[in-house]
Amino acid sequence: EVQLVESGGGLVPPGRSLRLSCAASGFTFDDYGMHWVRQGPGKGLEWVSGITWNSGSTAYADSVKGRFTISRDNAKNSLYLQMNSLRAEDTALYYCAKDMGEGSVDYWGQGTLVIVSS
Amino acid sequence: QSALTQPPSVSGSPGQSVTISCTGTSSDVGSYSRVCWYQQPPGTVPKLMIYDVSHRPSGVPDRFSGSKSGNTASLTISGLQAEDEADYYCSSYTSSGTVVFGGGTKLTVL
Numbered sequence: 001e002v003q004l005v006e007s008g009g010g011l012v013p014p015g016r017s018l019r020l021s022c023a024a025s026g027f028t029f030d031d032y033g034m035h036w037v038r039q040g041p042g043k044g045l046e047w048v049s050g051i052t053w054n055s056g057s058t059a060y061a062d063s064v065k066g067r068f069t070i071s072r073d074n075a076k077n078s079l080y081l082q083m084n085s086l087r088a089e090d091t092a093l094y095y096c097a098k099d100m101g102e103g104s105v106d107y108w109g110q111g112t113l114v115i116v117s118s
Numbered sequence: 119q120s121a122l123t124q125p126p127s128v129s130g131s132p133g134q135s136v137t138i139s140c141t142g143t144s145s146d147v148g149s150y151s152r153v154c155w156y157q158q159p160p161g162t163v164p165k166l167m168i169y170d171v172s173h174r175p176s177g178v179p180d181r182f183s184g185s186k187s188g189n190t191a192s193l194t195i196s197g198l199q200a201e202d203e204a205d206y207y208c209s210s211y212t213s214s215g216t217v218v219f220g221g222g223t224k225l226t227v228l
Contacts, residue, residue: 044222045207059215062119102152103217108163
């Protein structure tokens with residue numbers, strides 16, 4: 001059974017940093033690309049970032065480019081999102097998601113909540 | 119990276135059919151077959167319902183079907199059931215190597 005478990009969310013003041021983690025199990029992690037997708041309170045889904053199986057390629061939404069960095073450690077079956085210069089509009093539930101091919105997501109974690117507020 | 123355009127809401131009675139549209143551009147929906155549809159009942163995690171425009175994952179009822187014409191993809195739900203009430207989102211791969219979601223459509227079963 002595929003499991004994706006996010007952690008690292010919390011309440012942080014604007015301008016500060018936070019690092020999210022996602023522990024993956026139930027599939028061969030280093031065979032698949034991964035994504036971070038977020039959902040603001042009462043809002044729709046917003047793709048944040050993606051990374052290929054071997055970290056050879058990464059991509060970001062314009063809204064986070066230059067502030068967020070996606071990475072992975074295949075030896076630890078883990079995905080990360082380093083978030084710097086956080087803004088109020090980054091407040092959201094952040095989902096870790098498994099790619100099944102060019103941006104199609106077949107499994108989602110339960111999400112970790114990030115609140116950016118003073 | 120503009121969001122794909124979906125109607126904010128649709129509704130239908132049990133047993134009826136509804137169609138949700140998802141309009142993009144030639145840089146996303148119009149150029150790629152990596153169009154997906156996700157179902158998200160309130161307070162739950164999104165669930166993949168359709169991938170690659172028209173393919174259903176195992177376990178998804180065949181009442182759910184997908185199609186695409188030009189820059190617009192569509193999700194059709196036939197034989198509506200109360201349990202289908204949820205938010206639905208489309209997504210597409212883009213020429214920039216990114217992913218874009220639609221704004222979401224709230225389906226109400228009357």
